[in-house]
Amino acid sequence: xxxxxxxxxxxxxxxxxxxxxxxxxxxxxxxxxxxxxxxxxxxxxxxxxxxxxxxxxxxxxxxxxxxxxxxxxxxxxxxxxxxxxxxxxxxxxxxxxxxxxxxxxxxxxxxxxxxxxxxxxxxxxxxxxxxxxxxxxxxxxxxxxxxxxxxxxxxxxxxxxxxxxxxxxxxxxxxxxxxxxxxxxxxxxxxxxxxxxxxxxxxxxxxxxxxxxxxxxxxxxxxxxxxxxxxxxxxxxxxxxxxxxxxxx
Numbered sequence: 001x002x003x004x005x006x007x008x009x010x011x012x013x014x015x016x017x018x019x020x021x022x023x024x025x026x027x028x029x030x031x032x033x034x035x036x037x038x039x040x041x042x043x044x045x046x047x048x049x050x051x052x053x054x055x056x057x058x059x060x061x062x063x064x065x066x067x068x069x070x071x072x073x074x075x076x077x078x079x080x081x082x083x084x085x086x087x088x089x090x091x092x093x094x095x096x097x098x099x100x101x102x103x104x105x106x107x108x109x110x111x112x113x114x115x116x117x118x119x120x121x122x123x124x125x126x127x128x129x130x131x132x133x134x135x136x137x138x139x140x141x142x143x144x145x146x147x148x149x150x151x152x153x154x155x156x157x158x159x160x161x162x163x164x165x166x167x168x169x170x171x172x173x174x175x176x177x178x179x180x181x182x183x184x185x186x187x188x189x190x191x192x193x194x195x196x197x198x199x200x201x202x203x204x205x206x207x208x209x210x211x212x213x214x215x216x217x218x219x220x221x222x223x224x225x226x227x228x229x230x231x232x233x234x235x236x237x238x239x240x241x242x243x244x245x246x247x248x249x
Contacts, residue, residue, distance in 0.1 A: 011063060016048070019033060026078075030224075032069065036062060038062075039051075041228075042185055083157065084241060085153070085154045087232065088154060090232075091232055095228070099142065106131060110128040116209070117208075123198040130192075133191055138188055149174075156244050192222070
């Protein structure tokens with residue numbers, strides 16, 4: 001029994017949807033989930049009700065905010081409606097470029113803050129190590145996507161448009177590289193989650209210098225962007241790519 005003040009059919013359907021489905025329906029839902037720390041990308045297959053219960057979050061408050069978003073949604077663009085080749089280009093031009101732009105900046109700041117404040121705030125030393133691991137993983141991850149996976153996805157789209165014969169790629173079914181990409185998404189997401197916990201949800205201490213404050217702001221934005229980035233791939237691009245390949249073979 002769903003004990004909510006709003007008990008119409010639409011709300012009951014919303015409560016039973018997974019986090020991934022909700023964000024896929026309305027990308028702006030990510031704002032609400034970020035606020036409550038609900039993982040809609042790597043762990044987006046959980047239902048809203050169960051996800052809130054796991055974190056002891058008031059389900060009614062989350063539903064109210066999601067409902068308000070839906071009622072005020074003037075953004076007609078929905079990535080779930082995009083062609084796969086367009087979605088690939090969007091991910092590269094927006095999320096990959098954002099990562100490449102911010103990684104050197106954040107790396108510089110994590111090293112500087114750890115060097116200056118590490119004695120009084122040892123968590124900054126661990127944060128610097130974790131972000132270095134994230135940097136190395138994401139740089140390799142994006143290269144593999146752009147050189148191997150994404151070109152194959154675009155070739156599949158072209159094959160469908162031209163109604164031509166589909167040839168299996170050297171790596172076998174598209175599920176093979178996708179499975180690896182999803183594993184790396186989880187690894188990067190877990191590392192950033194550790195950073196959020198070490199930083200007390202990006203709350204800088206009273207003695208923080210301007211670089212320290214900037215770093216926590218940058219890390220928060222970086223994690224939020226990565227969540228949207230992973231959502232587009234795990235919950236939209238990858239499932240549709242698997243479906244397209246099945247239709248082509």
